[in-house]
Amino acid sequence: MELFKYLEEFDYEQVVFCQDKNSGLKAIIAIHDTTLGPALGGTRMWTYDSEEDAVIDALRLAKGMTYKNAAAGLNLGGGKTVIIGDPKTDKNPEMFRAFGRYIQGLAGRYITAEDVGTTVGDMDLIYMETDFVTGISPEFGSSGNPSPATAYGCYLGMKAAAKEAFGTDSMEGKTVAVQGVGNVAYGMCKHLHEEGAKLIVTDINEESVERAVNDFGAQAVGIDEIYSVDCDIYAPCALGATINDDTIPQLKAKVIAGSANNQLAEDRHGEKLHELGIVYAPDYVINSGGVINVADELNGYNKERAYKQVETIYDSLTKIFAISKRDDIPTHKAADRMAEERIQSVSQTRSTFLQKEHNILSRR
Numbered sequence: 001m002e003l004f005k006y007l008e009e010f011d012y013e014q015v016v017f018c019q020d021k022n023s024g025l026k027a028i029i030a031i032h033d034t035t036l037g038p039a040l041g042g043t044r045m046w047t048y049d050s051e052e053d054a055v056i057d058a059l060r061l062a063k064g065m066t067y068k069n070a071a072a073g074l075n076l077g078g079g080k081t082v083i084i085g086d087p088k089t090d091k092n093p094e095m096f097r098a099f100g101r102y103i104q105g106l107a108g109r110y111i112t113a114e115d116v117g118t119t120v121g122d123m124d125l126i127y128m129e130t131d132f133v134t135g136i137s138p139e140f141g142s143s144g145n146p147s148p149a150t151a152y153g154c155y156l157g158m159k160a161a162a163k164e165a166f167g168t169d170s171m172e173g174k175t176v177a178v179q180g181v182g183n184v185a186y187g188m189c190k191h192l193h194e195e196g197a198k199l200i201v202t203d204i205n206e207e208s209v210e211r212a213v214n215d216f217g218a219q220a221v222g223i224d225e226i227y228s229v230d231c232d233i234y235a236p237c238a239l240g241a242t243i244n245d246d247t248i249p250q251l252k253a254k255v256i257a258g259s260a261n262n263q264l265a266e267d268r269h270g271e272k273l274h275e276l277g278i279v280y281a282p283d284y285v286i287n288s289g290g291v292i293n294v295a296d297e298l299n300g301y302n303k304e305r306a307y308k309q310v311e312t313i314y315d316s317l318t319k320i321f322a323i324s325k326r327d328d329i330p331t332h333k334a335a336d337r338m339a340e341e342r343i344q345s346v347s348q349t350r351s352t353f354l355q356k357e358h359n360i361l362s363r364r
């Protein structure tokens, strides 16, 4: 790929390639934009088909974090890391310590946390080498695993989308088709089940499916069946790009609301959903509960304060749906506009030189 051409097109600030032969670390840290503050975004560990795929994933996810953090009202920029490898077989403590030293080298321009394939234990190893990591064990004064907060935000965001589509935000009797019942989706399903929703689930991991069937009476379906099942809401909670040319014609859902990052394969798929009258909750808004929760650590973590801020996801989505209707634009465009306006207005207030930035990392 022509890397610099891509960086210029989407205005990335920095990409760092990290290699440690001893531990097998191969990581890419992408920093998209730090106008609002240091770039905060998780670390994903995944087996990629090629190094180029890994670079592209890091870049797309980092840009998503810029928009997510801006739309969530956080004073944080966007960045993300991918570690190339199988999280089940390729991890070792030295790998995360080596990675922590690379983060320390960025001197606070980038702060990490969990994403797919990484755990609180991995964050604790990074913390041995750097302070610029969140989502570490609560014993250190941290918020721990961000998934429950993300799950709560997705549940509330789904209710806001249901209100838009069905005129009521009650989940009672609604059928939700969930793709991937991992950390976030399990918590989201718990909230939905408690409110009386019917669940249809799929996952490549059989144990995850069984857990949802046993705990919530969910109906299990095959991996490819999830798009076409009879349901009110489709919740993509695995990996990205599942809203595409193949899947859109299969959907019976009137709402798409789930935790996965980068759900639209391309922008035009968001336009197609708008044309079809399907209410799409933009991914980076509905799934911002986790980052809102870990970001609270920068002020000294307070769960009550953090969850109150997570609850604003409902109102943010309601506002986005209103802009989409008013201006007849797809919801993902309305969300982008909201995020870009915030970055633009803060960049103007920050044009005056200040010797020492306030409140960047007052730490736990």
Ligand SMILES: NC(=O)c1ccc[n+]([C@@H]2O[C@H](COP(=O)([O-])OP(=O)(O)OC[C@H]3O[C@@H](n4cnc5c(N)ncnc54)[C@H](O)[C@@H]3O)[C@@H](O)[C@H]2O)c1
Residues within 6 Å of the ligand: 114, 115, 116, 117, 146, 147, 148, 150, 179, 180, 181, 182, 183, 184, 185, 202, 203, 204, 205, 208, 223, 237, 238, 239, 240, 259, 260, 261, 287, 288, 290, 291
């Ligand atoms: N964990 C968080 O706080 C958080 C925050 C924001 C966004 N997200 C996003 O939400 C998504 C889920 O995150 P998570 O932490 O629950 O991850 P996870 O790994 O715990 O769960 C993902 C689940 O999807 C399953 N899966 C993978 N490919 C699949 C496929 N093709 N079909 C069906 N199932 C498949 C996996 O087996 C796993 O059970 C990711 O896209 C992540 O980036 C997570």
Ligand SMILES: CC(C)C[C@H](N)C(=O)O
Residues within 6 Å of the ligand: 040, 041, 042, 068, 112, 113, 114, 115, 116, 135, 146, 261, 287, 288, 290, 291, 294
């Ligand atoms: C907890 C966060 C910093 C990262 C999270 N995985 C996200 O995509 O939002």
